[in-house]
Amino acid sequence: MVDNDLKERIKKAAVEHFNTNGYHGTTIRNIAKEVNCSLPMIYYYYENKKELFDEIIKKDFFALLKRQASLLKIDNVIDFYTKFIYDLNFLSDYDKKVYRLGIKVYLSFDGDEELMSLMDEWEKSILPRHHQLLKPYIKNAADETAVVRTLVHLLETMIQNIVVKNRHLPEAEIREEISIVLRNFL
Amino acid sequence: MVDNDLKERIKKAAVEHFNTNGYHGTTIRNIAKEVNCSLPMIYYYYENKKELFDEIIKKDFFALLKRQASLLKIDNVIDFYTKFIYDLNFLSDYDKKVYRLGIKVYLSFDGDEELMSLMDEWEKSILPRHHQLLKPYIKNAADETAVVRTLVHLLETMIQNIVVKNRHLPEAEIREEISIVLRNFL
């Protein structure tokens, strides 16, 4: 994320501020000060505060989610999920902040009903996607849906630890937890 | 939570607003309007906006956490944890909102560093507490700490689903997921 272009720098600063101070706690003036431009420049590139916020969530956050979801070359299921989570540790700072902001909207800390419904739609797609993904590897299908659900729940917590709480999760811990959920299943 | 007393009604409305609009998005005027009193009445009962916010987190949220943590009569571990989570579904509306607000502070959506460090301290106590709790029931201690960690992570997601996302989690689903993590362990 090289920041030469002013429009991009504004968005970058906005992500930072929205994350730290929330939507209402973020002021256009603070963003302008941070990127060292005058206040109306922000209105030159973005219609208003809300549009700036929405662009981050609608474009950058969902793009990030889709990028994540498309990394689907599985050979070993546990390796795959471990890598899936572990790699989050090494997202760029900007991507992590966008992710964090998205999760905040998802947990309805900020954002409006339109954004919320976009989130809901995304969320509904998660379980089926992972179920599909795991299907070919299931050996013991006794409590299939429950295991997939548990796995997804576990992934969710680990994502939040890395992205929202900004912790580093060691690969070994990730692998252990995923294995615990998936044993007796693969 | 009967609301006769004005001070209590103010706090109740504040929880509602802080939850929906965040700290900065909440205005004293809106709170006053909601409880049908004049604006300075809020300053009659609370020093300022920040003190009102802090009282909710420091008193009500932590009281709630401690109340939850003290429900420790175990006979069957899975029964216990299932009930522990399932009962969250039936918290009073007020308690749920306080819980939700607390989690938001915990995830640093609002609140200052003082509150954050209170949260950190609490968080550090969680793993040891559950480890202690599970100790007498462990049969297969091969990956003891990992299982406890996985369980706590799973509990966290379920708490967030109930309290933050305001979903109802059926007892059967809770039990299934806890059992999946704890099998081969008890």
Added chain:
DNA sequence: GTACAATTCTAACGAACGTTAAATTAAGAG
């Protein structure tokens, strides 16, 4: 160099914010 468009700025607008001073009303004691 001149013309024109794309950037960027200074300065201000009205509205809403947190907070407070001071006046008013309600309640309880003697």
Added chain:
DNA sequence: CTCTTAATTTAACGTTCGTTAGAATTGTAC
């Protein structure tokens, strides 16, 4: 009924907010 204190209100303060009008600057094409 009077005095005193508690509860509540009206009205305003200074500040900061999101936003915009309009001027100044910079870049580009001929």
